[in-house]
Amino acid sequence: MKKSLLGIGVFGLALGAGIVGISYASEIPMAKEVFIQDEVSPNEGGKHNLLEDVLEGLVEEEALSVEQADTILNTMAARKLEMKAEREEIKNLIKEMFEDGEITVVELDSVTTIDQEKIDRFKDHFSEELEDGVISEEEFKDNIKSHHRKGHHKSKGNK
Numbered sequence: 001m002k003k004s005l006l007g008i009g010v011f012g013l014a015l016g017a018g019i020v021g022i023s024y025a026s027e028i029p030m031a032k033e034v035f036i037q038d039e040v041s042p043n044e045g046g047k048h049n050l051l052e053d054v055l056e057g058l059v060e061e062e063a064l065s066v067e068q069a070d071t072i073l074n075t076m077a078a079r080k081l082e083m084k085a086e087r088e089e090i091k092n093l094i095k096e097m098f099e100d101g102e103i104t105v106v107e108l109d110s111v112t113t114i115d116q117e118k119i120d121r122f123k124d125h126f127s128e129e130l131e132d133g134v135i136s137e138e139e140f141k142d143n144i145k146s147h148h149r150k151g152h153h154k155s156k157g158n159k
Contacts (some may be wrong), residue, residue, distance in 0.1 A: 051076065090114060098137045105133045 055069040064072075093114060097103045111119055126143060129135040 090118065094140075098140070102134050102136045103140070105130055
């Protein structure tokens with residue numbers, strides 16, 4: 001419970017910091033060529049980290065201490081790893097359940113290794129397919145494909 005509250009608090013703080021940083025940046029008159037940078041500061045993997053940049057700006061303005069900024073970044077990184085591990089666990093469970101080509105409601109109800117809320121969301125998402133108590137691997141894949149076609153997830157490039 002404390003981790004959840006801390007995560008929510010850190011997310012709120014990061015969101016607030018981002019809003020403050022953006023509103024502050026939008027009030028500063030700049031020439032277009034100064035605002036658009038040729039290079040951005042990449043983090044691991046060459047990806048730009050907007051949160052890191054915002055926190056760095058807040059540290060420079062003395063709105064946050066370096067320790068506070070580091071705590072936010074470390075907490076966000078830890079949560080990202082937790083979420084990735086949870087997704088991997090769910091992915092492996094689904095793969096294991098599909099060994100016989102289908103998942104039954106009985107199998108879903110017997111899962112104790114994953115938070116019940118996630119199982120309920122899975123049931124809600126696949127409610128049409130589970131009307132007969134069973135979802136086949138083909139129905140599962142068709143649902144996922146149609147979900148992506150509806151624009152719920154943006155393409156992440158060629159990965």
